[in-house]
Amino acid sequence: MGRKRRGITAGLTAGLLGALLAVPVPGVSAGANPGVDASASAVAGVNARKDPVLPRYGTTKIDVRHYALDLTWAPATKRLTGTAKLTIKARQALTSFPLSLHGMSVKGVTTAGQKATFTRSGDRLTIKPHQRITKGTVFTTQISYSGKPKYLFGAEGTSEGWLPTARGAVALGEPVGSMTWFPLNNTPRDKATYLIAVTVPERLTAVSNGRLISNTTSPTGRTWRWKMNKPMAGYLATVAVGDYRRTTMTKQGIRYDSFVAKAASPNKKALKLLPKVIAQQQKWFGPHPFRDAGILVDLPRVRYALETQTRSFFPMFADEMTLVHEVAHQWYGNSVTPATWRDIWLNEGFATYAEWLWTAKHGGPTPAKQLRKHYKTVAWRPAPRGITITTLFSDPVYIRGAMTLQVIRERIGRPAFFKVLRAWAKQNQYGTVSTRDFKALVERISGKQVDDIFRDWLNTPKRPSAKYVK
Numbered sequence: 486m487g488r489k490r491r492g493i494t495a496g497l498t499a500g501l502l503g504a505l506l507a508v509p510v511p512g513v514s515a516g517a518n519p520g521v522d523a524s525a526s527a528v529a530g531v532n533a534r535k536d537p538v539l540p541r542y543g544t545t546k547i548d549v550r551h552y553a554l555d556l557t558w559a560p561a562t563k564r565l566t567g568t569a570k571l572t573i574k575a576r577q578a579l580t581s582f583p584l585s586l587h588g589m590s591v592k593g594v595t596t597a598g599q600k601a602t603f604t605r606s607g608d609r610l611t612i613k614p615h616q617r618i619t620k621g622t623v624f625t626t627q628i629s630y631s632g633k634p635k636y637l638f639g640a641e642g643t644s645e646g647w648l649p650t651a652r653g654a655v656a657l658g659e660p661v662g663s664m665t666w667f668p669l670n671n672t673p674r675d676k677a678t679y680l681i682a683v684t685v686p687e688r689l690t691a692v693s694n695g696r697l698i699s700n701t702t703s704p705t706g707r708t709w710r711w712k713m714n715k716p717m718a719g720y721l722a723t724v725a726v727g728d729y730r731r732t733t734m735t736k737q738g739i740r741y742d743s744f745v746a747k748a749a750s751p752n753k754k755a756l757k758l759l760p761k762v763i764a765q766q767q768k769w770f771g772p773h774p775f776r777d778a779g780i781l782v783d784l785p786r787v788r789y790a791l792e793t794q795t796r797s798f799f800p801m802f803a804d805e806m807t808l809v810h811e812v813a814h815q816w817y818g819n820s821v822t823p824a825t826w827r828d829i830w831l832n833e834g835f836a837t838y839a840e841w842l843w844t845a846k847h848g849g850p851t852p853a854k855q856l857r858k859h860y861k862t863v864a865w866r867p868a869p870r871g872i873t874i875t876t877l878f879s880d881p882v883y884i885r886g887a888m889t890l891q892v893i894r895e896r897i898g899r900p901a902f903f904k905v906l907r908a909w910a911k912q913n914q915y916g917t918v919s920t921r922d923f924k925a926l927v928e929r930i931s932g933k934q935v936d937d938i939f940r941d942w943l944n945t946p947k948r949p950s951a952k953y954v955k
């Protein structure tokens with residue numbers, strides 16, 4: 486997520502904030518996780534059962550392999566009618582399993598083709614299959630639902646979910662907003678491939694992740710079918726319905742397919758810059774992880790950009806630095822995804838570092854200078870790994886995260902550092918990771934021990950020693 490854009494949201498007028506707060510809020514709160522502190526983070530590895538920052542969402546009982554979503558959106562009534570068919574592997578024997586779904590009315594559920602029962606409690610949809618499912622079984626569950634999807638005003642301080650626009654809507658899901666438009670295992674730990682079909686009135690366009698595989702008309706409207714052929718975390722899924730100007734091209738094996746709302750700035754500079762940004766980042770980080778790329782620009786009520794997989798979202802205008810930031814997330818965050826929200830610095834620190842690399846490449850201060858400048862001015866609390874839901878997108882996650890990378894670079898040297906960045910992207914491609922994995926990789930490639938750096942820069946909520954910036 487783009488940091489600069491969030492700042493504008495924080496400056497909303499009291500009246501607008503009041504309006505935002507009037508919508509239903511998700512079941513998260515500042516005090517959701519008081520028992521976990523930074524010192525406990527060392528044991529919160531990828532096998533931890535609950536997410537340390539958002540413990541109410543996601544389950545480790547199941548592994549969703551694939552989502553096939555068939556959605557119809559009627560702008561006149563603002564109703565969404567959907568069928569979600571999930572291919573699931575049981576990670577343990579199951580008599581029931583939970584998914585997340587906010588609002589919407591569930592019409593029926595089947596598992597393995599048989600009618601299943603279900604209960605709802607808050608954002609939780611618990612499905613009880615007609616018979617026990619044994620561990621390791623791969624099965625399908627189909628959920629039919631409809632209603633007026635809502636958006637949430639999250640405890641992290643911004644709106645997310647199904648966000649209305651003048652002509653349609655844009656769905657933005659970080660961290661838990663995707664549950665406003667489809668039922669999912671709402672944790673970044675569980676990634677899956679997607680087929681997203683959206684039927685809208687003929688005059689509108691429906692955009693999603695990955696590649697457009699068909700676009701057909703019927704008496705009910707036009708159906709846009711999108712295929713995300715590589716695993717994607719649920720928070721990176723998007724649907725946008727609107728009146729867009731489409732720009733397509735193929736360059737260096739990547740299919741570019743961009744959609745800019747006709748009501749927004751044409752974004753000609755960003756459209757031209759995008760392949761250049763990707764080409765440069767491929768030099769730093771290795772091959773672009775996806776065969777598709779593009780930008781999506783529209784005007785919902787939010788002011789932040791989001792790295793929706795393959796096709797990042799920008800509100801109104803994609804400025805150069807935010808474009809660099811969101812493109813870097815395609816490697817760090819989207820292809821290589823932290824298993825828990827506690828490790829979100831692995832997204833935001835890396836994307837911020839990409840901004841620093843880009844700035845230096847174009848005549849600005851070097852990352853070494855950025856480190857020393859921010860050492861004098863940055864907010865030190867919370868430590869990047871001491872975050873709660875309210876500080877999920879706070880400055881230290883971005884700035885201290887990027888500073889950590891520069892401190893590592895100065896310890897292990899430039900060649901080893903870029904080797905680490907590329908190996909991190911390659912070895913963990915399409916997977917999920919933890920901070921512990923990253924530290925192990927740094928030590929393996931460099932042959933140097935970095936305990937002190939990870940302790941002082943990521944886990945300690947105070948300024949690290951000045952010895953690091955001599």
Ligand SMILES: [Zn+2]
Nearest residue numbers: 486487833836
């Ligand atoms: Zn970001």
